[in-house]
Amino acid sequence: MSGLTHIGATGEAHMVDVGTKDETQRVALAKGHVRMEPATLDAILAGNAKKGDVLGTARIAGIMAAKKTSELIPLCHPLLLTRITVEIEPDHALPGLRVAAEVRLKGQTGVEMEALTAVSVACLTIYDMAKALDKAMIIGDVRLVEKSGGKSGDFRRDEQKP
Template sequence: MALTHLNSQGEANMVDVSAKSITARTATAEAYIYMSEATLELIQSGGHAKGDVFAVARIAGIQAAKKCSDLIPLCHPLMLSKVQVDFDVELVNKRVRIETLCKLAGQTGVEMEALTAASVAALTLFDMCKAVDPEMEITGIKVLTKAGGKTGDWQRETA
């Protein structure tokens, strides 16, 4: 399969989607941020000095999805109809799982928006907690599913 963001001369190229059909499109993505048990407990108890860490990270993820085309040079500006950012604290694994969902009716997919939402939500958690836990680690950023468009539905195989 050829790379779509290069023209015949090998130059960067924004893909022309004007001839594509408008279809319902969705994508989900995830990221993990590992942190100390004490930091996780601080966040869960609401005792963090910066307030509701998850609320701020959720808003940051939503804003990031909406600004994806400003951050990733060849992404199309999209009229998203839904962005959702969810957090699952996994105390036993000392991490927070971030899952995002992006939806629209449009001519191009929303995988990049879902990935950007997950990434920025994780970065925001890091930013808000770095004073108490500078050894946090962000990992596992990936697309989980995509639906719609010419290539149809796709789902990551689970391990």
Template sequence: MSNDKTAQAGHHGLTHFDQAGQAHMVDVGAKNETHRIAVATGVIRMEPETLEIIRSGSAKKGDVLGIARIAAIMASKKTSDLIPLCHPLALTRVTADFEIEEDLPGVRCTVQAETYGKTGVEMEALTAVQVGLLTIYDMCKAVDKGMVCDGVRLLEKHGGKSGPWCAELTSRCD
């Protein structure tokens, strides 16, 4: 079996390519099963009137954020279906929080995904954020087509050989 081809990272450190530059689903078989956590975040900016409609709905009816939360959680489970070289994995926890940010104006979505396994869950957290924001877009586009998704990024990552990583804007890895 030709394992040696992927023994080293391929093309310029991109592990998803072998030495010949061909894409593969990288071998994680020898990695340890550790508790892995990823937190991702992002916002959707909108007209102040749109945000007002979302806020009023959260209270009692027309619950945009409640539906976006379900969409985000369900999307995390489809990550390996969407991202070509992602490994399938069994998530053990997913939370999706939505906060209204007046100054954008808009909504922030922050997702924490966890597993006990051989690969990280960054893509699961990021996919959930993207789909959560898109669901807000879908539900509000009848009144505001110009909404923009911004700042979708990984916030922090724990577990695995490389240890914790945090975006410079947080201090949670200190």
């Protein structure tokens, strides 16, 4: 198990010590989507969901989730995030909503989990707020798209590959 940084020699979990790492600018971008019936998408975009503003609420939920990641995911470090953006765009071809979150900080550890958590919770919030219209919605394709900064270097997913 030596390749896993959060697992000790005898299998016990521990938080990695990042105290000796250099502070660098770190950025992560994650994406996902919520697929739904066209009528559900139309109702959300028209502002006709019974629970209120789906897009605004999901955006705030994603931002809040990024800030709370260390409380939700064991062994994640609490971080002083400097920027969180959550964008939600309609996609009539899906049909549904595409969610993207970008998280930034200058620090000693990455922000991939914060970006992924922001997307996941924004998608869950969309589902929660629109489930009265469409219980068959599907949350999918939550993934890290790119990250920069830190010892492991940059990563960029080839979005053309399945």
